[in-house]
Amino acid sequence: MSSKPNTSPWLEQVKWNADGLVAAIAQDAKSGRVLMMAWMNSESLQLTISSGDAVYWSRSRNKLWRKGESSGHVQKIHSIALDCDGDALLMQVEQIGGIACHTGRESCFYRQLKGDNWQSMEAVLKDPATMYKSVDQ
Amino acid sequence: MSSKPNTSPWLEQVKWNADGLVAAIAQDAKSGRVLMMAWMNSESLQLTISSGDAVYWSRSRNKLWRKGESSGHVQKIHSIALDCDGDALLMQVEQIGGIACHTGRESCFYRQLKGDNWQSMEAVLKDPATMYKSVDQ
Numbered sequence: 001m002s003s004k005p006n007t008s009p010w011l012e013q014v015k016w017n018a019d020g021l022v023a024a025i026a027q028d029a030k031s032g033r034v035l036m037m038a039w040m041n042s043e044s045l046q047l048t049i050s051s052g053d054a055v056y057w058s059r060s061r062n063k064l065w066r067k068g069e070s071s072g073h074v075q076k077i078h079s080i081a082l083d084c085d086g087d088a089l090l091m092q093v094e095q096i097g098g099i100a101c102h103t104g105r106e107s108c109f110y111r112q113l114k115g116d117n118w119q120s121m122e123a124v125l126k127d128p129a130t131m132y133k134s135v136d137q
Numbered sequence: 138m139s140s141k142p143n144t145s146p147w148l149e150q151v152k153w154n155a156d157g158l159v160a161a162i163a164q165d166a167k168s169g170r171v172l173m174m175a176w177m178n179s180e181s182l183q184l185t186i187s188s189g190d191a192v193y194w195s196r197s198r199n200k201l202w203r204k205g206e207s208s209g210h211v212q213k214i215h216s217i218a219l220d221c222d223g224d225a226l227l228m229q230v231e232q233i234g235g236i237a238c239h240t241g242r243e244s245c246f247y248r249q250l251k252g253d254n255w256q257s258m259e260a261v262l263k264d265p266a267t268m269y270k271s272v273d274q
Binding site for chain 2: 025031082102112
């Protein structure tokens with residue numbers, strides 16, 4: 001699937017967790033908005049880099065998650081950074097369609113703590129029911 | 138330690154992982170720079186909210202990690218958001234001292250993938266050897 005074997009030095013510097021995953025944060029390269037956090041395994045990280053589009057590992061579906069495959073809300077990678085202890089990635093992305101969240105919002109972080117409640121602070125831009133051609137987030 | 142019991146509805150909406158932790162991303166409220174990602178347990182999240190300063194759970198030291206306790210690089214919380222599936226927090230913070238990383242850099246995400254290498258893209262602002270009064274990050 002990829003031209004980069006698992007033994008690449010850059011891949012070895014990633015500190016995978018017990019499930020072979022690393023946290024991946026997507027940030028809008030233009031606005032700076034943090035869009036989402038998901039997970040990648042070695043294959044999805046390599047695919048992300050080789051394709052230029054974010055590919056995550058879906059823990060709920062236990063398979064590769066090509067972000068935007070059915071919704072069209074692809075994330076184009078501008079750059080990718082690794083943190084100091086190697087267990088988190090930060091990607092600067094162009095969010096196609098301006099919607100990262102499966103709820104139809106720009107960002108998955110749309111609920112803010114106000115007093116004792118998480119309050120939705122962000123409008124739904126698109127009805128999720130119309131967003132997907134098949135099961136995808 | 139906290140006035141909020143573990144049964145608070147807002148706490149119940151957080152999806153703790155098998156270790157009782159949730160990922161917490163700190164973003165500079167002014168610049169939008171993503172500073173770090175670490176982990177919180179229920180107690181550290183409640184302390185973060187009650188104190189207004191970020192308190193993480195150190196997985197390596199297996200104890201509460203009051204960010205900046207010895208370095209002075211405290212993170213003042215402006216707001217805190219929960220993502221759509223409840224397993225990640227995003228905090229807007231004021232980073233005291235302008236340094237979040239234990240390497241003396243502004244952000245922990247200072248290494249960018251360039252070709253086959255993670256290249257440091259950010260200057261060390263302060264020598265880590267002079268940063269700590271005791272063991273802290």
